[in-house]
Amino acid sequence: MADEGTKDGKPAAKADHEPPAGAETTATWMAAGVSIDYTASANWIVLRRKEKPAAEIFSVSYVADRDADRPVTFVFNGGPGASSAYLHMGAVGPLRVAFPADGTLPQLPPRLVSNEESWLAFTDLVFVDPVGTGFSRVINDDSKDGEERKKQENGDDGDAREYFGYKRDLEALCEFMGRWLSGHGRWGSAVFIAGESYGGYRVGRLVRMLQETAGIGLSGAVLISPALEFASLSPTDYDVLAWVDLVPTMAIAAMHHRRSRAFAASTPPEDILQEAERFATGDYATLLTRGASMPTVERDRILAWLADLIGLPAEMVARAEGRITIGMFARELLRDERKVLGLYDATITTADPFPDREAFAGPDPTLAGIGPAYTTAINRQLRSEIGVETDREYVVLSHEVNELWRNDAPQDFFTPPVGATDDFRYGMSLNPHMKAFITHGRYDLVTPYYASDRLRNLMRLDSKMASRLTVRHFGGGHMFYAWEKSRREFTAAIAAFVADAIATA
Helix, strand or coil, rough: CCCCCCCCCCCCCCCCCCCCCEEEEEEHHHHHEEEEEEEEEEEEEEEEEECCCEEHHHEEEEEEECCCCCEEEECCCCCCCECCCHHHHHCCCCCCCCCCCCCCCCCCCEEEEEECCCCCHCCEEEEEEEECCCCCCCCCCCCCCHHHHHEEEEECCHHHCCCCCCHHHHHHHHHHHHHHHHCCCCCCCCCEEEEECHHHHHHHHHHHHHHCCCCCCCEEEEEEECCCCCCHHCCCCCCHHHHHHHHHHHHHHHCCCCCCCCCCCCCHHHHHHHHHHHHHHHHHHHHHHHHHHHHHHHHHHHHHHHHHHHCCCHHHHHHCCCCCCCHHHHHHHHHHHHHHEECCCCCEEEECCCCCCCCCCCCCCHHHHHHHHHHHHHHHHHHHHCCCCCCCCCCCCCCCHHHHCCCCCCCCCCCCCCHHHHHHHHHHCCCCCEEEEEEECCCCCCHHHHHHHHHHCCCCCCCCHHHEEEEEEEECCHHHHHHHHHHHHHHHHHHEEEEHHHHCC
């Protein structure tokens, strides 16, 4: 019999790096008469650089104790700098934060409840925290002396920031997914990926990289509130498209708060969006393109209609020449009530704590407001429910990672950062069986739904490829699943999407 610490009588290879100990537990998920026994596992996988340990990626897996051929879905959020806690505890995992039905902030500490809309009903789940988020960390090189190690920890020599870039981040996710599939013997499973916000950007690019360079075939991809192209996220006086994309969201938000002067109160939301899209791509786009060359009478007419459509004072819209930032809209729409709209869900408001100050200095009632709820929920889930024991802080949203993020792809100085739409189209063409689902909340000002609609219409998809792409939007904001009705409709739509994607011809 071999001695402990040996294999086949030979000394076992000494690990060059030991990540923290993981944890595992079993539980049962029940909903609508369905019962699924599952194993929840929380573990770190070590990523390598030149055969040396470079980083630890933390993930939580929920694997049903039944058919091993069930699909498996890898889930991540965005930021960059966000952990997977939002989708994990908000929409997809077996337990979730109990939000009020309208998506407003829950009372703290939040309650954890069984998530009847969990995707565990139709797929195993792996929630992935990219490096620098959650419990995932860069591994410092202990062979370096104190001064070198200090530089590494501060990011001065680049090591600590290696994973904070477009290209390296995607490579790390490819490596992680391959390692997970190997470690769990799941190369025969249908593989799906789902990402939110910048995570949607990741998904758009991974549909190419996973299949082309990592050898991981995909059955489907879900892009949730995606930011597919970066140019539309920071509009300037010289842009057109970013402003166009915002008008429909502002119009329906103004209607929600009864500030629209363009429609009767009984007008269906679909009619409002249709008219706002028509105007935004027609007269409004012409105004933004022509600028001072447009005759004054025509310009005044368009600006007046825009003001009525989005509910702001006509003189304010005229002064801005029609370019209304999301910050201006969020603060000014209900200024007379001393309320500020949420950027991530314009239906949610909070009191402006400094109404007399020219620049808004208060909190965003959506992303900032929900931070404590998700931080509490994910720590309870990991430490109490699953049993993870670590003194590390679980970083739900790292502003440091966001600030350090960079374009690490070699390219000409004048070339802008690579968007995801081209890689998404390439991946759809590469795999004629893969299906995709793009979705937004209609009240999201940060990644407006019309940006994806517009890009879809510019992709030049042939009829067969177009039939494999579903685009559908829901009530709510960036995290529209906080709305009870939207969460239920979303899960039903994804369940049907997955079933269709794995159905044999």
